[in-house]
Amino acid sequence: MDSIPVKSPKVYEIIFNQIKESFIIGELKPGDKLPSERDLSIRFKVSRTSIREALRVLEINGVIEVRPGDGRFIRHSEVQSLINQLSTTITDAENDMVYEMLEVRRVIETECAFLAAQKATSLDLQKMLKALEDMANSEHDDELGLQADLLFHNSIAQATNNSIFAGLVHTLSDQMKETIQATRQHRFSKPGHFQETLQEHKDIYISIALKDADKAKHLMDVHIKRIREQMATATLDSIGDNGENTLPIV
Secondary structure: OOOOOOOOOOHHHHHHHHHHHHHHOOOOOOOOEOOOHHHHHHHHOOOHHHHHHHHHHHHHOOOEEEEOOOEEEEOOOOHHHHHHHHHHHHHHHHHHHHHHHHHHHHHHHHHHHHHHHHHOOHHHHHHHHHHHHHHHOOOOOHHHHHHHHHHHHHHHHHHOOOHHHHHHHHHOHHHHHHHHHHHHHHHOOOOOHHHHHHHHHHHHHHHHHOOOHHHHHHHHHHHHHHHHHHHHHHHHHHEOOEOOOOOOOO
């Protein structure tokens, strides 16, 4: 029997589940101080940057409060209220960050595609082609598809032969991975979107291989805009499945 890929939990989910579990077993009570960023980073085995982003979202949504020089504390006095708000915070924050990341990707990756079409070496093209091959074999393998998608876009950034662009994409790799994972789930919820997405990547590759910089830039722009449109459509289609669904601002 084939194994079923397990979706990696996001930082918000990890923190939420840990706080909830701490309440259940009595380790954490309203008004208690949260561990430091360093301790949370070690505990959850994620970067301090990821922890800091998650804590910032929790603070903005009123779940925790920061006391200068003293630390972060749970604000709510009602346990169930905290759990409910954290659930909403996770969903809203992930939606917001996905759309924000798509905006960033559109700015960076369209220019990367343009430059890659001018400067890509045969080795760069081989890396993109390997990513496409893996992508084509990943219809029933989410993890393979995710890694192939990341490899394709990272290969384009490397092909720019511009250390700043390559460095930016590398720095954003964690956020890109989460965004690609979320967008693939939305896109592939509809029949035919897998092949459509694969073809979009193939067309970008062909334009880069043919050194058609303007077309490569245009196709990357269309690709990212289509992801955004299909995510918004998937969200609209889900309305009614659960009375608590909310519409993201797009």
